[in-house]
Amino acid sequence: MDALEPVRAADVADGPPEEAIGRLTAEAVGKTYVEQDRSREVLKDLHLTLEAGRVTVVMGPSGCGKSCLINLLAGYEPPTAGRVVLDGRPTAGPGPDRLAVFQETALFPWLTAFENVAYGPKIRKELKGAQLESAVMELLRLVGLEDFRDKYPAQLSGGMQRRAELVRALANRPKVMLLDEPFRGLDAMTRGLMRDVCLTIFRRHRGSSLFVTSELDEGLALADQLAIFTNRPAKVKKLLDVPFERPRTDQLRSSPAYLALKAEALELLHEEAVKSFKTGAIESADFVEAYGALA
Ligand SMILES: Nc1ncnc2c1ncn2[C@@H]1O[C@H](COP(=O)(O)OP(=O)(O)OP(=O)(O)O)[C@@H](O)[C@H]1O
Numbered sequence: 153m154d155a156l157e158p159v160r161a162a163d164v165a166d167g168p169p170e171e172a173i174g175r176l177t178a179e180a181v182g183k184t185y186v187e188q189d190r191s192r193e194v195l196k197d198l199h200l201t202l203e204a205g206r207v208t209v210v211m212g213p214s215g216c217g218k219s220c221l222i223n224l225l226a227g228y229e230p231p232t233a234g235r236v237v238l239d240g241r242p243t244a245g246p247g248p249d250r251l252a253v254f255q256e257t258a259l260f261p262w263l264t265a266f267e268n269v270a271y272g273p274k275i276r277k278e279l280k281g282a283q284l285e286s287a288v289m290e291l292l293r294l295v296g297l298e299d300f301r302d303k304y305p306a307q308l309s310g311g312m313q314r315r316a317e318l319v320r321a322l323a324n325r326p327k328v329m330l331l332d333e334p335f336r337g338l339d340a341m342t343r344g345l346m347r348d349v350c351l352t353i354f355r356r357h358r359g360s361s362l363f364v365t366s367e368l369d370e371g372l373a374l375a376d377q378l379a380i381f382t383n384r385p386a387k388v389k390k391l392l393d394v395p396f397e398r399p400r401t402d403q404l405r406s407s408p409a410y411l412a413l414k415a416e417a418l419e420l421l422h423e424e425a426v427k428s429f430k431t432g433a434i435e436s437a438d439f440v441e442a443y444g445a446l447a
């Protein structure tokens with residue numbers, strides 16, 4: 153695995169990334185869990201490519217396997233079929249080149265905001281002293297947390313914790329950022345602000361990004377491509393190109409092209425949600441039967 157380059161001030165400056173790396177491909181990926189004598193196929197023959205410098209948003213019915221895919225892409229679990237390829241090389245296990253940010257906070261509670269963001273570059277001995285200080289402060293400034301550098305996670309609001317987490321991920325200069333509903337549970341106003349923070353972060357991130365959300369407007373604000381998943385076993389039902397300039401203004405959002413894309417995405421999501429609901433009902437019926445047999 154390549155050594156990570158240290159974070160530099162230039163990485164958090166405006167402008168396009170100087171090199172495009174972090175092309176991550178799921179090739180015919182499948183995942184089946186076996187529990188006792190029941191097997192559950194969650195992903196089947198899933199193909200998806202995250203391009204360097206581009207944001208892929210994934211949407212699909214609840215329980216279809218989005219988080220499962222993130223775990224496979226991050227290398228936390230192996231696929232049962234197919235493979236995951238990063239910049240031409242098959243991956244095996246997790247690595248600092250692929251960073252996942254989940255819904256649950258992963259900040260170290262015993263470290264301050266500054267120390268949390270500094271943690272990665274510091275333990276890899278990439279930066280120290282004044283250089284580390286200025287790189288971390290630049291990241292904290294990027295998300296408006298410079299005045300909270302010495303606060304511990306418990307002293308930060310939910311939205312502030314998410315922002316600290318996002319720049320902590322960025323400080324590690326990953327090739328791939330995998331974000332699994334990072335704003336779930338935040339109020340609508342904070343969510344809107346976080347979306348803008350994410351846009352800034354994605355613009356400065358040199359690699360590829362995957363963002364899972366259940367909010368179509370949020371997805372369309374962030375995406376270069378929108379991958380709609382089928383009901384379980386999930387695969388990509390349709391990959392929609394989202395070619396609009398950012399930021400996506402109110403004017404754009406009322407344009408015929410945008411509205412047509414949104415309507416298409418809604419229709420696809422609705423179809424799968426209905427199927428998922430029916431399957432869920434069947435599974436609950438199974439459960440009731442099984443429970444009845446036990447009682
Ligand atoms: N370790 C595991 N063992 C067995 N089954 C699992 C495991 N992890 C996930 N699953 C199953 O995989 C399916 C997909 O779960 P996953 O969490 O990926 O869905 P999701 O699309 O992220 O849903 P949500 O939108 O609710 O977050 C579920 O049916 C879940 O029960």
Ligand SMILES: [Mg+2]
Nearest residue numbers: 218219220332
């Ligand atoms: Mg999930």
